Amino acid sequence: MATVPARQSRAHQASGLIGANTWAPKNLLGLLFLVIITIYFLTPLYWLAINATKNNTDLFSSFGLWIAHFNIAQNLADLFSHQDGIYLRWIENTVLYAVFGGLASTFVSVMAGYALSKYVFRGRRLVFGLVLGAALVPQITLALPIYLLESKYGIANTYWAVLLPSILNPLGVYLAQVYASSSIPNELISAARVDGASEFRIFWSIALPILMPGMVTIFLFQFVAIWNNFLLPLLVLSDPKLFPVNLGLATWNFDPAAHELIYNLIVTGSFLAVLPLIVMFLFLQRFWRSGLTFGSVTG
Amino acid sequence: MEISTVAGESSTSATQTTIRIRPPRSRLLAIWNGATPYLFLIPFLVIFLAFFFAPFVYDILQSFYILKHFGGLGLTPPKVVWNGLANYQQVLTDANFWRGFGRVLIFGIIQIPVMMGIAMILALLIDAPLLPFRRFFRLAAFVPYAVPGVVAAILWGYFYTPSLSPIVQALSAVHLPVPNFLSNSTILWSIGNISTWEYAGFNMLIFYSAMQAIPQELYEAARLDGLSEIAIARYIKIPMIRPAFMLGLLFSMIGTLQLFNEPEILHGISGAITPTYTPIIYAYNIAIIQSNFYYGGAIAAILGIITFIFSYFFVLLTQRQTGA
Known part of the structure; x- marks a missing residue:
């Protein structure tokens, strides 16, 4: 694969500057x-x-x-015992939404992106157009009708109400399509076919391992998007036991009666909610960067 | 949209981040693919139909109706009746909607350039070879992006609340006048500060990543020609990362049109944030608090359409300019 030429070390580069200080x-x-x-x-x-x-x-x-x-x-x-320890429940819910929603979303997006990249079929341009159109109109615009439809079909105020819409990630499909186009050689797929591998086996055993770094990036973006999501849970959830931590803290913050008394809990709760994300960010930084410049993923 | 440097596709410019509107020509020609691609697409299409297409159609359909009260005294229950395009007509002439829209527009015109400017200077400094601790500075700038928008708004809300704010404490300690961060005239910029704090580092990372992909030979040639680091930034780096810049700009503009989390949280501590403050807040209040989904749906639909047209033409324009 063609990649961007490796950069020389910064030290070397700096020493090349005469009189640089x-x-x-x-x-x-x-x-x-x-x-x-x-x-x-x-x-x-x-x-x-x-x-x-x-x-x-x-x-x-x-x-x-x-x-x-x-x-x-x-x-x-106090935080863990306030309102029967609901804070820990919120943290669990958030992890559940972000991890499972993120994983499902990544898998669904990569399958679709792979199909768009490696197959010729009727409707390919239509699907591509839908993906792009959906990426340009954020789902937040549709939060209201999503809520109404979910109420109509009885899934509002359940875990599914937040999990299912979180699976949709058109940008992830687009990224997966780009990753697959530039990192999986067609010859590899043809060779596997000649060897008699089924299409699903080719996807599972050949394409997925190659796409792994790209998948981590797609997962991270969606994980953060779900962790940040506020309007959708605000609309579709009414039972505080199902809230993500975002929404829970916001309800504490909004309650003018309790507000003054639990300031310290809101502050401690916010700190605790931010901590795992910051740690994760620091450790996975290279995946963010590789997601933002494709060059390093193809290598 | 492509957040990427497709190294394999354009050998001439390694940093060409393009946003394509058409699918790339597939290089794998299928002889017998049959149903396989559809099977791979089914999960995505099901979710797309259920949580994008269906809500979209439902929203449009609902926006043609209106809840009418008959009899004037409220003795008979209100009925849902066909209203044609009247809801849309009403939104388009609704001063509240346009004030909210104008507000996010002004917000974007000021906040986005400030944030992008900070992000660009940061990226250039962190990419420049001479400064120490660049890795630390890069991490520090990116960390706020890890803070969920709601928590960021609660947190900055404390900085704006006079009884809690360390800014107010510090200023009054040295007997300086204390600004009111929550008044009618300042609250928009207090929100702008939160957005800048959250996303400047994210944009910096987009720019910095694109700079890292610029071929080293270009710099060597430039230095041989005696160009200063500032000239290199001006004539090589900034033009070369233009596509990445445009992408960051697009994300920021879409995000600004949908502004909701930060003002919604701050509304708890500032009376300046009205129920019509931004278009999304307006739609939310009409549809949920006033239970008028028909009109709220029309507001959401118009905002969605404006966002789509806006970003579509933006992508088209940048595509033409980069010649992709």
């Missing part, structure tokens, strides 16, 4: 920008981590960017 005024200006913008990006998260350790009084009376009484154990205990 990291601490030249021009570079210092750039560095200053980076430092300021990084403070901007990290301060809210720092605030969240610090304030997850405070009780309700300290939240309002102590300086926001430093620790007061270290109260995280009590906050966690």
Whole structure:
């Protein structure tokens, strides 16, 4: 496969610059920008981590960017027991929606993308057009009628109400189509056919392993999209036991009666909800980048 | 849409991120594929029909009806009656809808360039060879994207609430005037700040990834010719990542037209966010809070159509310009 030429190491590249100096005024200006913008990006998260350790009084009376009484154990205990421990239920639900919805979505999208890439059939252009059209109109526009139809057919206010619509990912189909076109050589498929492999076996044993890095990227995008989804669960779920953590925290935040009393729980709950995603992001960063530049996936 | 650098297809420019409207010519010619491709497509098509096509058709059908009250006194239950295109006519002349639409438009005109500008400067600095800790800066910028929009809005909401805000604490500690982040005139930009915080790093990563794919030889040639790093950024990097830039722009514009999460959350702490604040909030309030799905459906349909036309022509335009 043709790939982008490997980059030389940055150190080598830098040493090639005659008289280049990291601490030249021009570079210092750039560095200053980076430092300021990084403070901007990290301060809210720092605030969240610090304030997850405070009780309700300290939240309002102590300086926001430093620790007061270290109260995280009590906050966690209160968070996990508030309303019969519904917070943990929300976390479980979110994981369920994002993991299973994401996996199902990835698999469905890759099958469709593979078919669009490797077969000639009637209606191919039509399906391609549908995929693209759906990618250009976000599903959020359709959240209202989805809710009405789900109510009509009795799946509103069930796990399925959130899981099933989450499987649709037209952008994922498009990406899968691109990945399959450029990373699976047609000769490989022809050879497998000559050897007598069935079409499904070719897909399962040959195409899928090659597409694996691309699938991780498609999964990650959809995982985050589901984790972030707010309007759809807000519409289709009425039982708090089915809420994802997003929606649960929002309902706590909206309740003016309870609001003032459980500020510390909202803060601690937000911190805990963000933590696993940040850890996941840091570890899987290369998949994000490979999803955004295709060159590294084809290699 | 293609978020990618298709290295195998265009050997001349490795960073050509194109958004194709037509399927690529298939290179695998099938002699006997029969039903197989359809079997692979069935799961997607079923989900597409159930959760895209059916809701779309249902939305359009419903938007031709209206809930009419007969008898004036509310003694008889209201009836659903055919209303033709009157709902659409009403949306198109609805000052509330257009105010909301105008608001997200102004929001986009200001917020998107600011965010894209920050993202571009970040990407250029992180891609430049001389600065230290680039990996750390890149991670720091990307981390906010991991924060769900609702949590980001709750979090920034605390920064805007005077009794909690460390910004207010800091400013009053040094006796500076404290801005009101939640007033009629400032709330839109307070929301803009949340969007910028969330998505600048995401766009930076799109740009940076495209820069990483620019062939090294170009830089060597440029340096031999004595171009400065700034000139290289100006004449090589920015033009070369134009397709990636356009893609980020498209995502941002679609996202802005659908603005919902952040204002909906902030509405709990700011009276400035009305039930007609953005088109989606308006549609949601009409359809769910006022139970008038017929009119809410028409608002959603018009917004969907505007979004589609807008992005379709944007894709067409960028395609023509990149010559893909």
